[in-house]
Amino acid sequence: MKFGIVVFPGSNCDIDCYHALKDTLGQDVEYIWHDTEEVKEYDCVILPGGFSYGDYLRCGAVAPFSRVMDAVKVHADKGKLLVGICNGFQILTEMGLLPGALVRNKNLKFICDTVALKVENKETPFTNRCTHGQIINIPIAHGEGNYVVDDEELEKMKKNGQILFTYQENPNGSVLDIAGICNENKNVLGMMPHPERACEDLLGNDDGKFILQSIISFLEGGWKSE
């Protein structure tokens, strides 16, 4: 089982994802440089947080044109797991791999805090270790995390169980308090909160493990839909 973390020139949370998966959860992890076309086979690819190309104009607007992205798309099209965290989520919406868009926080300010999330659907590769309705505390750090999507799409997402996490107290103005979603096929996850920042007691919080462990269980084939 292998994780790959895409490193854009302005990625900041690449290292954090690496440590969480490798040092805390003992997984096999590699970095993938953005300027490459040859991408090995990975079971799960992560687009980490940060400011991929400076995030000028719109967050995540330029990253879809990186050389690595064709391979990332192929990876997702095969039904393999693709996770976008924070800036990664923004990139996935810009690429059209996830519906909607992320716009500026309602209060127009960057927000760094730890917030309570509710797990809305546990029947996915990303949430199977959670219980339905479980509350987990996960850090956020973003200026543009306000999720918008048109009504039609939203209805579809609700019906398909694509809304995975919602904020208990909406920090940024997201429609329906949405914090994280997946695609119809349930192999692509996008979320603004940072599970990789909450994997160690020393940092005061390890709720992020629920999400990362879910992915590992799924990949190990241990996850069975009830």
Added chain:
Amino acid sequence: MNNYDAVGLTRDEYDRIIDYIGREPNELELNMYGVMWSEHCSYKHSRPLFKHFPTSGEKVLQGPGENAGIVDIGDNLAIAMKIESHNHPSAIEPYQGAATGVGGIIRDIFAMGARPIALLNSLRFGEIEKYDRVKYLLEGVVEGIAGYGNCIGIPTVGGEVYFNSSYNGNPLVNAMCVGIIEHDKIHRGNASGVGNSIMYVGAATGRDGIGGASFASVELTEESEEKRSAVQVGDPFMEKLLLEACLELLDTGSIVGIQDLGAAGLTSACCETATRGEGGMEIDVLKIPRREKGMHPVEVMISESQERMLLIVEKGREREVEEIVEKWGLHAVVIGKVTDNDKLVVKEGEKVVADIPAESLDSSGAPKYYSDYQVPEYYKEAKKFKYNDIKEPTGYNEVLLNLLKSPNIASKEWIYRQYDHMVRTNTVVKPGSDAAVLRIRGTKKGIALTTDCNSRYCYLDPREGSKIAVVEAARNIVCSGAKPLAVTDGLNFGNPEKPDRYWQFRESILGISEACRELDTPVISGNVSFYNETDTHAIHPTPIIGMVGVLDDVEKACTMYFKSEGDIILQLGE
């Protein structure tokens, strides 16, 4: 107006230049002296007092004089740190002023070869309840700090903010950066090895910040509004690329010296590296990448465009440097070479446009002033004050409510919530406690960081107030479970040419020195910002103390919050 006046120099200083070069300087040369001999670059009024600071110690690997100070924390690891002011730019354009302040101090840290791991800031503003302008400044400054630090991915883990009428026309924005480095990787800004190449990497040079250095040394008046183009714009993404490229380059062993281009731009970087390397340097201004057409050599030489670095590269390894830099999407160009004649020679193609003894430009060649000082009247008045004269308040509830209402006491959460204080997942104690604590990966250790200064105390008694700032910082470090190690100081004062202000400055340095000596926390770096005054009054003396401490076991870090009901509360000390 004389030409030396125009660049902020005096007749005596002009004569001194003629002595150094044996002739009248041309316009370019004069401007180079102008920016380098400004207070901001030459510390001409403050340097004579620095001798009081304790600057050495068993743990000090690098004291003041380099881009940043370095202190040992064991396990072959060390901490690099420095604080820097960006007060005047922030008063004019708060977002960019603060952002470029953060950018500048980060470059100082990675120019030593250290990886920046934390940012702090210390802010002072006027009466926020009274003036919309103050609100605008505060919001802009906080957003600027957040905008830069968050984008580059260095956590902003602490700081302080105070409001007081003395800052009404003159806010203070001091940024501190802390980096980590292995002992054998420490780099210095040296241009040595005759024939080695001088390379330029980073953003192109534009007309921004021209006159920024001498500008920072003139009192804020109506007139300075007109020099507004002196404001620079920061590009944190570019800096991130520069940071990663430089750290990768330093690992190759091809870099002999490295220096950031800060105040006084190329002029300062060239003469400082040449002086430290005890050699000379020759550069060609035509080789400098430019943002605008038609720039004069003088504009190129004193521009303060952001996100640029100077590298001194071992001869023959230029290609290797170019390749690494290109991997990060940047370009590196050779702009000159190290020479053996102690001179800084600037060429425009084949033509020599400046030819100056390098050392004469640098602070070692700049004039030094032992200003007059005089005990101010207000101080004598204040000394007469008797505590017993204060009437006992009748309603304590009202007193308490008034205290809680004060912006100085109210929660600062709305500020630090805008700073990403968790990125890189090392922040063990986040903002909101006495000091921030970071773990040091690969060890059991941690470091504690704080900035402190109560300028009201410093106004009433600069010496005692400054001691109090040092010991408060030390208490904050100790309360977090760490042992205080070293200090970086950001000294913000009024016009040093006025005897009462200079007295405050001198007293403050003596106070800091005494406290640091007593606590065995040497001063390893710092910054001085003078002329923080408006037409009517100076700011309160504000010597900001940035302190680092070490915890042998980071798991023992302590926070100040009450933990559970029933716990016992004890008071230590009197």
Added chain:
Amino acid sequence: MKAKVYVTPKKSIADPQGNAIGRALNKIGYDKVEDVRIGKLIEIELGQITKEEAEVQLKEMCEKLLANTVIEQYSFEIE
């Protein structure tokens, strides 16, 4: 050749920044201000290129990068 690209939030999308500026303008006395929307003005300097080519390319640039058509609309002018 010079082009100006205008990118604005779609009518259906909330514009918190525009709202904030609108409120601020009201507050400092401009009570005639009823609505504010904030978009982007992107000025592009194009080299040797025909007007027809420029039009084709600008449309592509907008669709691909300059605007996110999920939330924004765009228009442009060529000088």
Added chain:
Amino acid sequence: MKAKVYVTPKKSIADPQGNAIGRALNKIGYDKVEDVRIGKLIEIELGQITKEEAEVQLKEMCEKLLANTVIEQYSFEIE
């Protein structure tokens, strides 16, 4: 009445945002793009007000709030 305000970085001021987008456009194949500068387009809906009044007020709004004249320049059109 409707007004459009254009706020752009002054020529002498660095525009990191424009540079980054210019590089990105080059990278994805638009090699004719020589320079990009990014500013704001602010659309303001004004109530009952004469054109003359609007002009005076818009200029004030720009100076006071909409543009930061330290680093930006502005212009506007009234429809």
